[in-house]
Each structure stands twice: as C-alpha cells, then as structure tokens.
Amino acid sequence: MDMLKTLSARTDQAEVYAVQSESTSVSFEANEIKSAASEEAQGIALRAVVDGRLGFTAASGVVVEQEMIDNLLASARFGDTIDITLPGPQAAPEVVSYDPSLAEVPIDRFVEIGREIVDALRSVDDAAQVSVEIERTVAQSTLRNSAGAEVSEQSSDISISASIERVRGDDVLITYDAVDGISLDDGYRAMVGRLRARMERAKRAATLTSGRMPVLFSPTGATLLGLPILLGIDGENVLRGTSPLSQRLGEKVFDPRLTIWDDPTLPGRPDSSSHDQEGVPCFRKALIDKGMASSFIYDLKTAALMGTESTGNGARSLFSTPSPSPSNLEFAAGDQPLADILGGIERGLLVESVLGVGQGNAISGAFGNSVGLGYVIEGGEIVGRVKDVSIAGNIYEDLRHLAALSRERYWVYGQMLMPWMLLPELNVVCQE
Amino acid sequence: MDRDRISAALANSKADYTEIRVETRRTTRIVYHGQRLETVSNVVNAGGIVRALVKGGGWGISTFNSLDTLPERVQQAYDSARVVQAEPIALADVPCAVDDIRVTLEQDFRQIPLTDKQAVLEGYNDILLSYPRVIDTQAIYADQFTTMTYANSEGAYLREERPMATTYLMATARDGDNVQRGFDGLSVPGGYERMLGLDGLARQVGQSAVDMLSAETVVGGVYPVVCDPKLAGVFIHEAFGHLSEADFVYANPQAQEMMQIGRRFGNRALNVVDDGSLPGLRGSHRYDDEGTPTQHNALIHEGELVGRLHSRETAAKMGEAPTGNARASGYRYPPIVRMTNTYIEPGEASFDDMIADIELGVYACEAYGGQTMLENFSFSAGHGYMIRNGQLAERVKDVILSGNLFTTLANIDAIGNDLSFSSTGMCGKGQGGLPVATGAPHIRIRDVVLGGR
Numbered sequence: 111m112d113m114l115k116t117l118s119a120r121t122d123q124a125e126v127y128a129v130q131s132e133s134t135s136v137s138f139e140a141n142e143i144k145s146a147a148s149e150e151a152q153g154i155a156l157r158a159v160v161d162g163r164l165g166f167t168a169a170s171g172v173v174v175e176q177e178m179i180d181n182l183l184a185s186a187r188f189g190d191t192i193d194i195t196l197p198g199p200q201a202a203p204e205v206v207s208y209d210p211s212l213a214e215v216p217i218d219r220f221v222e223i224g225r226e227i228v229d230a231l232r233s234v235d236d237a238a239q240v241s242v243e244i245e246r247t248v249a250q251s252t253l254r255n256s257a258g259a260e261v262s263e264q265s266s267d268i269s270i271s272a273s274i275e276r277v278r279g280d281d282v283l284i285t286y287d288a289v290d291g292i293s294l295d296d297g298y299r300a301m302v303g304r305l306r307a308r309m310e311r312a313k314r315a316a317t318l319t320s321g322r323m324p325v326l327f328s329p330t331g332a333t334l335l336g337l338p339i340l341l342g343i344d345g346e347n348v349l350r351g352t353s354p355l356s357q358r359l360g361e362k363v364f365d366p367r368l369t370i371w372d373d374p375t376l377p378g379r380p381d382s383s384s385h386d387q388e389g390v391p392c393f394r395k396a397l398i399d400k401g402m403a404s405s406f407i408y409d410l411k412t413a414a415l416m417g418t419e420s421t422g423n424g425a426r427s428l429f430s431t432p433s434p435s436p437s438n439l440e441f442a443a444g445d446q447p448l449a450d451i452l453g454g455i456e457r458g459l460l461v462e463s464v465l466g467v468g469q470g471n472a473i474s475g476a477f478g479n480s481v482g483l484g485y486v487i488e489g490g491e492i493v494g495r496v497k498d499v500s501i502a503g504n505i506y507e508d509l510r511h512l513a514a515l516s517r518e519r520y521w522v523y524g525q526m527l528m529p530w531m532l533l534p535e536l537n538v539v540c541q542e
Numbered sequence: 543m544d545r546d547r548i549s550a551a552l553a554n555s556k557a558d559y560t561e562i563r564v565e566t567r568r569t570t571r572i573v574y575h576g577q578r579l580e581t582v583s584n585v586v587n588a589g590g591i592v593r594a595l596v597k598g599g600g601w602g603i604s605t606f607n608s609l610d611t612l613p614e615r616v617q618q619a620y621d622s623a624r625v626v627q628a629e630p631i632a633l634a635d636v637p638c639a640v641d642d643i644r645v646t647l648e649q650d651f652r653q654i655p656l657t658d659k660q661a662v663l664e665g666y667n668d669i670l671l672s673y674p675r676v677i678d679t680q681a682i683y684a685d686q687f688t689t690m691t692y693a694n695s696e697g698a699y700l701r702e703e704r705p706m707a708t709t710y711l712m713a714t715a716r717d718g719d720n721v722q723r724g725f726d727g728l729s730v731p732g733g734y735e736r737m738l739g740l741d742g743l744a745r746q747v748g749q750s751a752v753d754m755l756s757a758e759t760v761v762g763g764v765y766p767v768v769c770d771p772k773l774a775g776v777f778i779h780e781a782f783g784h785l786s787e788a789d790f791v792y793a794n795p796q797a798q799e800m801m802q803i804g805r806r807f808g809n810r811a812l813n814v815v816d817d818g819s820l821p822g823l824r825g826s827h828r829y830d831d832e833g834t835p836t837q838h839n840a841l842i843h844e845g846e847l848v849g850r851l852h853s854r855e856t857a858a859k860m861g862e863a864p865t866g867n868a869r870a871s872g873y874r875y876p877p878i879v880r881m882t883n884t885y886i887e888p889g890e891a892s893f894d895d896m897i898a899d900i901e902l903g904v905y906a907c908e909a910y911g912g913q914t915m916l917e918n919f920s921f922s923a924g925h926g927y928m929i930r931n932g933q934l935a936e937r938v939k940d941v942i943l944s945g946n947l948f949t950t951l952a953n954i955d956a957i958g959n960d961l962s963f964s965s966t967g968m969c970g971k972g973q974g975g976l977p978v979a980t981g982a983p984h985i986r987i988r989d990v991v992l993g994g995r
Contacts, residue, residue, distance in 0.1 A: 140793030171588025469911030478993030480944035
C-alpha cells in the first residue's frame with residue numbers, strides 16, 4: 111500500500127515524510143557508568159492540500175493507515191489557506207553528513223571514552239562529580255511528494271557531553287560542555303580542555319564592584335548575545351512583525367565586524383544536508399553581513415505568506431509541522447588573538463555562562479541575566495571567579511560597537527561556531 | 543497492548559529485574575496565530591520502554607515504537623545492562639501495585655467535534671485581537687488522552703488513563719520598537735468543560751500586553767520584593783525543589799551536606815510540601831511511573847529541611863522510604879526523581895500587610911521563565927509594579943530577580959494567607975516536559991537583586 115498514491119488521488123498536493131533512527135547511548139552519573147540504552151524510532155507524517163487548505167497529521171507505533179488519512183483530511187478542512195507549492199525534484203549540493211564507520215564503533219569504546227573524560231576532569235579537582243552522555247544516532251528520512259520529489263537523507267551523529275558539579279560548603283560550580291560530529295574523532299578532548307580550564311580558574315575567588323565595565327564573552331557566554339539575532343532573522347517572527355529586524359533588511363544594525371552565516375552545506379556536520387526537510391535545496395547564506403541585516407530564514411509556508419522563496423530552512427520533528435530553523439551557524443572570526451584582547455583589559459568581567467538564556471522578552475534584544483560562571487579580569491589577567499553578579503543590556507545597542515572579536519573560535523554545543531566577543535561597556539550589578 | 547504479551551515478555555527476561563511501560567497518546571491541537579488558524583491536527587504517538595537490571599550491572603534501557611518487537615526489546619535492555627559494569631543498584635521495596643484507573647470526564651473531549659473546539663478557541667483569539675495595538679496572538683487548544691500500561695517482574699501491573707486539556711493564550715502588543723507580551727493559560731487533567739468560559743482569561747491577557755507597553759524598565763538595584771503566588775510557586779519549584787530531588791544528593795557527599803536534614807532554610811513560618819496525591823492538579827497521579835503510590839511529602843517544616851523526594855533507587859541508596867516521585871516524560875525516558883505538585887503552605891499575612899511598610903520595593907508577578915544553577919537563580923517576572931510608600935505604584939517591566947537560594951529563603955519575611963496553584967506548569971530536567979503544579983501564597987523577600995538598566 112502506497113500512501114502517497116492514495117493521497118495524490120484524493121488531494122491537490124500531498125507529502126509523505128518517514129523517519130527511522132537507531133541510537134545507542136551510555137551515560138555516566140556521579141563519576142560512574144549508570145546506564146546503557148538503545149532507541150528505535152520510526153514514524154510517518156503526512157501533509158496534504160485539499161481545496162487550497164493545508165492539513166497535517168503524524169503517527170508513530172503501529173500506523174493505522176485509515177486513521178491517519180481520516181486525521182489528515184479532518185485537519186485539511188480547517189487548514190491554512192495558503193498558496194503553498196510542494197517542490198518537485200531539484201538539483202542540490204552534495205553534502206557529507208553520514209559516516210558509515212560510526213555505526214561500527216562498539217559500545218565498549220563509548221564506555222572507555224566516558225571513563226577517560228571522567229578521569230581527566232577529576233584529576234583537576236577530585237571533589238568534582240562528573241556526568242557524561244555519549245550518544246550515537248544513525249537516521250534516515252525519506253520525503254516524497256505529489257510533485258515528484260523523492261529525497262532520502264542519511265545522517266550519522268555522535269554527541270558527547272560532560273557536566274561537572276563541584277560543591278564545597280555553599281559554594282557550587284556547575285559547568286557543561288558538548289561536542290558533536292558525524293564521525294568519532296578526538297574532538298571531545300578539546301571539550302575536556304575547556305572544562306578543565308574553567309575548573310582551574312574557578313579555584314580562586316575574586317570580587318567586583320557594580321558599575322559599567324568592559325565585558326568579555328567566551329563563545330559559550332556569547333550565545334546570550336546571539337540568541338536575539340536568531341529570533342530576529344526567523345521567518346516566523348518576521349511574518350508576525352514581532353522581529354525588530356523585520357523592516358530593516360539591508361540596514362546596518364550591528365558592528366561591521368559582525369557577520370553570521372547559516373551554512374547547511376558544511377561537510378561533516380550532523381546538521382548539514384543537501385535538502386531541507388521539505389525537499390528544498392540547502393545553501394550557505396549570510397544572515398548578518400558586516401553588520402547589515404542580510405537574510406531571513408524561511409520554510410515553504412512562511413515564504414508563501416511573505417510572498418518570497420523558501421531559503422531551504424524548513425525543519426521538522428515527526429510530530430510538528432515544518433518551521434524555519436537555522437542549520438550550522440558560523441560567526442566570522444575577528445583579527446585579534448584572545449591573549450591580546452585579554453591583555454588589553456584593565457578591569458572587567460569575563461562571562462563564561464549565564465543563567466536563563468532566552469528568558470524574558472529575548473526577541474526585543476533586552477537581556478538581564480545572572481552570571482553562572484564569570485571571572486574578574488584585572489591588569490590583563492584572569493584573577494578568579496566572581497559570584498552573585500548579573501549583567502544587563504540590549505543587543506540592539508550593545509552590539510552596535512564591539513571592542514574586539516577573537517581570531518580563535520569553537521563550536522558551541524556543536525551548533526554555533528563563535529569567537530570571543532568583547533563589549534566595551536556593560537552594566538554589571540554585584541550583590542555586596 | 544494486552545496483558546498476556548507483556549507478562550510473557552517479562553517472564554522470558556533474563557534480567558534480575560525488568561519493567562515495561564507502554565503508552566499510546568492521542569493529541570488534538572488547534573493553533574491560531576494572529577488572524578490565521580494555523581494548525582488543526584490529530585496525531586497518534588505510541589511507543590514503549592523496557593528497563594532492566596542485572597547483577598553487577600547498571601540500567602539497561604531500550605525504547606521503541608514498533609510494539610510488536612517487545613521480546614527483542616527486552617533482550618536488548620538485558621544486553622545493555624550487561625555493558626554497564628557498576629556498583630549494584632538496589633530498589634527499595636514498595637507494595638506490589640495492581641490497578642486499573644479509568645477516568646470519567648464530565649465532557650469527554652474525545653467526543654467533541656473539532657468544529658466546536660475550533661469555534662471556542664476562535665472566540666478567545668478574537669478577544670485578544672480586539673485590543674488596540676495587539677499585532678499578534680497565539681491561541682492554543684490541545685487535548686491529550688494517554689493510556690499507559692506499566693508492569694514489572696515483581697508482579698506490578700497498572701493501567702492508567704491520563705487526560706489533559708489545555709488552553710494557552712498569548713498576545714503581543716507593539717508600539718514602534720517596543721514589543722510586549724501578555725500570556726496565561728489553563729491546563730488540567732480534566733474534561734472539555736474546563737476549557738469553556740475563559741473569556742475573562744483572554745481579556746486579562748490582551749489587557750496585560752497593552753499595559754506592558756507603557757511600563758518602564760525597572761531600575762536595577764536591591765529591593766524588598768513581594769512575589770505573587772505564580773512567581774513564588776515557580777521560585778520554590780526551581781530554586782529549592784530541584785535540590786530536594788534525591789538524585790541530586792545521593793551520590794554527592796558535599797551536596798548531602800548542603801541539603802542536610804535539619805538544616806535551617808528559613809524562618810518558622812516557612813513550610814514547603816510536594817504532594818502528588820492532591821486531586822486534580824497537573825502533577826497528580828495515584829501512582830508514580832514505578833508503581834509507587836504518591837503521597838504528601840513535607841520538605842521544609844517550620845523553616846527546617848525535613849525531607850526529600852525519592853525514586854525506588856535513590857531511596858534504597860539513602861536508606862529512606864520511596865516517596866512516589868519517580869516520573870518519566872513519556873516512553874522515551876526512564877523514570878527519574880521529579881516533583882509533582884510543589885507548594886509553599888499559606889501563612890497569615892494579607893497582601894496589604896505585606897506592602898504596608900515598604901517605602902520603595904517591587905511587586906513581581908508571574909514567571910516568564912527562570913533558571914537555576916544550584917544555589918544561584920535567575921527569574922524573569924512577567925511584569926511588576928513599583929511599591930512606593932506602602933502603595934502599589936506604576937507598572938514596570940524587565941523585572942529579573944537573581945540571587946542565592948539560601949540567602950533568599952532566609953530573607954522571606956512574610957508569607958501570605960492566599961495559597962493558589964498554577965495551572966500551566968511544565969518541568970524539563972533533562973527529559974521532555976512533564977506536567978507539574980506549583981503553588982504558593984504571596985511572599986515577601988528582603989534584599990533581592992533586580993537586574994535592569
């Protein structure tokens with residue numbers, strides 16, 4: 111039984127999206143291996159246009175075809191009346207997002223890596239409680255539609271994350287990091303290095319007085335500044351008019367050194383693919399180009415409603431309709447070595463992580479967050495960890511002028527390639 | 543899935559302990575975005591999880607969608623458990639639960655036509671859109687009916703029907719670059735009747751978005767703060783409740799010291815409870831996801847730490863009794879220690895008493911979001927008001943509270959007499975969202991750091 115044929119006969123346009131994946135994971139808790147797990151997932155999502163209205167349904171488990179079709183047609187009776195055209199077969203770039211050797215790695219190797227990470231982190235501070243998650247996923251999705259598109263994407267993903275909790279009296283250090291890729295390599299050792307550096311630096315305490323001062327954001331800390339931009343270029347928010355960037359395409363909004371690309375074609379990244387999850391070819395584009403708002407991201411539906419073309423950013427999970435989502439985000443590197451940037455700060459704050467990224471009215475650009483892990487910089491040196499500090503500002507003012515961007519970058523949580531960013535002045539509040 | 547197949551799979555397991563949980567969830571969802579009816583959908587999500595223990599091993603877990611492969615999944619969980627060479631895991635004894643829990647809904651949402659649901663939601667959305675300067679709305683109706691079957695190799699067998707009906711409303715108002723939101727909702731394990739008659743809620747949401755446009759950003763600094771029940775409830779869940787979860791302390795001597803039973807956390811008026819057995823709240827169930835009956839668990843009594851929350855595993859590890867707090871966010875996850883309905887018990891103060899002697903302070907209402915890092919927290923209030931000379935004054939926005947949990951709990955100096963429970967709570971904790979309720983009366987806290995310009 112071919113659902114696409116059945117649907118094509120009864121609807122104007124139809125799409126069948128099937129996903130299937132196998133995962134294997136091990137987790138370490140409190141320095142010890144805790145569990146091993148396997149996951150099998152499969153399901154089908156359907157979309158169809160009937161009398162100009164778009165319907166959706168999805169199911170996992172035992173799929174009852176008739177129930178699915180009934181649900182789809184019921185949904186379409188109420189669906190959006192939008193002029194959406196499902197793409198036919200289209201030329202797309204070759205993108206490497208699958209490494210067959212990953213599936214062959216034995217689970218014992220993951221256990222070994224987990225132990226190596228635990229040992230490396232405990233050697234900095236044996237009071238540290240280390241948790242590690244290692245997960246391998248091999249997935250396949252197939253998208254077929256009534257316009258003749260037939261797109262199969264295979265992907266492999268290994269994600270390794272580690273978190274540390276160190277409690278001494280009421281003094282607590284918690285820090286987390288993660289890497290991912292399509293192949294198992296030693297990238298996790300760079301993550302271990304970052305975590306070790308944070309633990310070392312947190313051993314000394316330092317104090318700060320409230321006021322305006324230079325604030326240096328590590329790549330992880332800088333996600334606080336990046337998030338409102340991502341909300342601003344999201345086609346859904348542009349469509350609704352809630353994005354502060356919606357009327358500003360082509361305008362200089364930020365410092366000319368700020369450039370951000372969305373690049374789904376990067377080889378070897380788990381978020382890379384030749385087509386998006388609606389069958390539209392993917393391509394690299396600047397979202398912010400030398401400080402100028404350059405491109406928004408759209409899926410088929412938001413593009414249709416905005417009277418433009420999909421940018422190949424249609425992303426979906428099994429149970430949700432597609433929506434625009436960035437793929438790999440790359441922030442342009444600066445021209446200064448990190449050491450020089452640090453060396454030039456007389457007195458300031460280094461923000462490694464903050465609490466509550468995205469809470470509050472993030473899309474407005476306003477932020478006000480307590481610093482999770484931060485250090486005092488004095489005379490160009492990191493002198494120790496500072497606690498009970500919060501920072502506040504608005505990226506639409508504070509990113510108009512950057513003091514510096516570092517040459518060095520790393521992938522934050524495997525999603526965003528970011529440099530260190532120095533803001534010349536930010537409001538810092540300390541609890542005395 | 544029928545009982546015979548589950549029993550047979552359990553009987554054939556080579557593991558020392560095996561449990562199986564299978565769920566089928568049917569969800570109807572209707573979404574308005576502005577004028578647009580964006581989604582009307584029915585989806586079916588079915589799957590299961592097997593968890594196994596072997597001697598000298600840890601947990602082996604297998605999750606799946608294809609329910610007809612249950613014997614293979616049991617074998618896979620057993621194989622995984624054998625990979626985990628670890629300290630043996632013991633499970634505290636609980637009475638072997640056998641139960642079949644059916645619900646009777648006053649108006650069963652599964653019998654209500656989609657057109658009716660859509661018309662009711664459209665009515666709420668129209669109210670939101672009727673406010674001047676409201677440029678966008680989001681109105682969501684969702685009903686979920688989950689049938690859960692749980693069985694383990696000790697002989698427990700539970701079948702439970704879990705309904706959940708939700709209406710969530712948000713309005714976005716804009717004036718130039720100033721974009722503000724109002725939001726509220728109602729989500730209850732109840733019938734369709736609870737989703738009717740919410741016009742008043744819709745009016746509050748619309749009005750709130752518009753009112754926020756004229757609010758000034760609060761001036762950063764240290765203030766006495768009165769929190770409304772919604773914000774206080776979220777605060778006690780996030781900042782304190784998570785530290786009461788025994789999986790945070792059981793393997794960590796320093797954390798145990800920090801959360802030592804008998805430690806003083808606040809003044810004698812402070813009492814905090816987690817209780818999954820309260821009827822009709824979002825975190826309410828007769829049993830948790832390991833078959834342990836839920837119960838009233840005192841966490842702070844008269845300012846002192848008196849208890850914590852357990853799964854069977856953490857209870858055995860710490861030599862304490864299971865509390866019915868092992869919960870899973872669906873079939874993709876094993877149960878871990880989670881809160882249910884967590885609340886601050888009411889005290890004696892009236893709201894007017896609380897603000898009467900505040901010369902300059904802030905009344906912080908509703909929670910936009912929050913995050914904690916153990917003893918450090920950061921919460922965004924939905925909105926707030928200045929308190930000047932004992933009176934509520936102008937509306938303020940971007941009210942973000944941050945500080946240290948221990949100091950902040952100790953600084954609670956008044957507890958109101960007006961306990962109420964939220965009806966929209968979701969908790970993440972490393973898994974997908976799980977419904978919880980949070981509750982509190984108004985509380986007053988001295989010396990809270992508020993961010994701001």
